[in-house]
Amino acid sequence: MQIDMQHISKSFGSNEVLKDVNFSVKGGEVHALMGENGAGKSTMMNILTGLLEPNSGTILVDGKETHFDNALEAEQHGIAFIHQEMNNFGEMPVLDNMFLNKEIKKGFGLIDNAKMKTIAQKALDQLDMKVDFSQPIGELSVGQQQMIEIAKSLMTDAKIIIMDEPTAALTQDEIQKLFVVIRKLRDQGVGLIYISHRMEELFEIADRVTVMRDGLTINTYNTADTNVKQIVHDMVGRDMGDFYPERHPKYGKTMLEVSGLTNDKFKDVSFSVRSGEVLAFSGLMGAGRTEIMRAIFGIDKLDAGTIKVDGKELVIKNPNDAISHNVGFLTEDRKTEGLILDATLADNIDLPSIDGFSKHGLIDEKADKDFVDMLLKRLNVKANGRDDEAGSLSGGNQQKVVLAKWVGSGSQVLILDEPTRGVDVGAKREIYDLMNELTDRGTAIIMVSSDLDEVLGFSDKIAVVYEGHLMDVVDTKDATQESIMTLATGGKNE
Structure with missing residues (x-):
């Protein structure tokens, strides 16, 4: 699958959030999307998946102009979106959250919990994660809930997967497990849009990178042809100096x-x-x-x-x-x-x-x-x-x-x-x-x-x-x- 977003613009009242944006992703690549908070990254992905309506522009899927009315329709066409902010029902068991509005039923309309557990565990196994499906999901850590969100996308037959800050709550060990899965999906022909603020991840996992600033697409690079200094300059519009400021602590009591x-x-x-x-x-x-x-x-x-x-x-x-x-x-x-x-x-x-x-x-x-x-x-x-x-x-x-x-x-x-x-x-x-x-x-x-x-x-x-x-x-x-x-x-x- 290939997606081309062309000349996308979006305003909320007088606030112009996206200005003639262009972006593409194809199967078999990891395309990173970088930019400061408020640059328009999530808005663009929400437009792609039908959560928002653009003011102008077109979306092409495999060369054909396409419009999705909602996220479910986009998912049915093979586009999955793992959001940064999770919207789980905290008191509901893990399994029910994973199959919300997608329950598998057997005869007489009864829910087939056994089959659902098998499918869910297969996805979790790819992330080397064990969980009690009957436990309320709100009792899990933020990182564990994030891994479950990732597993939910693996349960779909997605051709394009959008990951919005997937590692923000994960440790180094979980991140490396996720990267193994991402590489495997890429090798299977899945396209991944990878939104992150972590520079080291960009250069480890992405094939291409597009940088956004103030609602504009500034540049698109092959990752091998760019560097941290260039990406940061494009993101903030200036050279920023050292990433971590020096510390000169004076300890007291x-x-x-x-x-x-x-x-x-x-x-x-x-x-x-x-x-x-x-x-x-x-x-x-x-x-x-x-x-x-x-x-x-x-x-x-x-x-x-x-x-x-x-x-x-x-x-x-x-x-x-x-x-x-x-x-x-x-x-x-x-x-x-x-x-x-x-x-x-x-x-x-x-x-x-x-x-x-x-x-x-x-x-x-x-x-x-x-x-x-x-x-x-x-x-x-x-x-x-x-x-x-x-x-x-x-x-x-x-x-x-x-x-x-x-x-x-x-x-x-x-x-x-x-x-x-x-x-x-x-x-x-x-x-x-x-x-x-x-x-x-x-x-x-x-x-x-x-x-x-x-x-x-x-x-x-x-x-x-x-x-x-x-x-x-x-x-x-x-x-x-x-x-x-x-x-x-x-x-x-x-």
């Missing part, structure tokens, strides 16, 4: 110290982080990194252990206790835990800080407005204004709003769980620069990350977790990918 933390997800975890320090937490998916942070923040219950903030031992029973002691937590899943999607940007940013703007039960509206506007500007959030709904923003800009919420709260200890997941190269650099500013002001930062390059490129120390056990805490300057992966898989470094 210990701001967070935990000892012997234990529950059913992890055991006897002890570590500390100082003022001005970035402590990265690394490990494979399901190792327990996020669960440790949730317990520190009071979301999940601890069975044993102590938590000290600024030298004072605390009993943190819920997030309000943590916030009241200047501990903030940017969660891994911004969509369901980090934001109220139908609330305004201002309301979301105000949540942990609103008491600071109230006096005698009245809100100082001018001070609050100045506070929100300052944060939106400082984090370069692309929005019309403070009254936009959070759900109307791109994924990367939603991540900035969550970060703004905690930056504005004045947290002395800030836990950032996958802070750059699904964020473009320009926004990543902005987040790293902001983290540097925060640590320069004395904030202690814990950064949970599945991106080993990020862990090694922007941290002072690295804590490695394996199956609920903290294997070691090492100085970043002494660490390598190999040494971290050895610890993350249960080994010991000599």
Whole structure:
């Protein structure tokens, strides 16, 4: 199958999102689509699959002009779309989510669960993944849910598969398993459109790359004929310098110290982080990194252990206790835990800080407005204004709003769980620069990350977790990918 999108334009009111865009993909190739958040990548794919109607332009499938009324129709014609933001029903079992509106039935209209399990497991086997089909899908990690989304596309007889940030929540091990599947699909003649912000993935997996900026297609290259510097320049319209900013930390007193933390997800975890320090937490998916942070923040219950903030031992029973002691937590899943999607940007940013703007039960509206506007500007959030709904923003800009919420709260200890997941190269650099500013002001930062390059490129120390056990805490300057992966898989470094 070959798809050609020609002279596609799309506007939302006066906002011109796509401007005379051209893009093509053919069977047997991986065509990467790169661009900053808001460049128009997802909008273009939504038009291809019938989720949006273009204002102008044509779509050719094998040379024939084609129009899909909805995503199901596109899928029936062999085009599958794995979205970055998952829309699962959390309380529904894994199997029911995988076959939603596609249930297989036998005699008398009964659902054939056995056949559905066989088909689902065949797809999961390609990803080397085991799962309890009866478990509510909401109990799985974001990474596990992402792998299931990928498996769902493998269950279709797709000729073209669109992957929108498929590795954003995956660890290096899962990414390599996915790449094996992608190469196999390509060799079988499937065409893949691969949307990612991770440069190293582009050069490992893609045959061609198209770069978008501000609703325009800037350039298309054979991957072998280009380089990171050229791609980044096309994306942001300028040379950006080093990908990770230098750190010159000045450590102060210990701001967070935990000892012997234990529950059913992890055991006897002890570590500390100082003022001005970035402590990265690394490990494979399901190792327990996020669960440790949730317990520190009071979301999940601890069975044993102590938590000290600024030298004072605390009993943190819920997030309000943590916030009241200047501990903030940017969660891994911004969509369901980090934001109220139908609330305004201002309301979301105000949540942990609103008491600071109230006096005698009245809100100082001018001070609050100045506070929100300052944060939106400082984090370069692309929005019309403070009254936009959070759900109307791109994924990367939603991540900035969550970060703004905690930056504005004045947290002395800030836990950032996958802070750059699904964020473009320009926004990543902005987040790293902001983290540097925060640590320069004395904030202690814990950064949970599945991106080993990020862990090694922007941290002072690295804590490695394996199956609920903290294997070691090492100085970043002494660490390598190999040494971290050895610890993350249960080994010991000599």
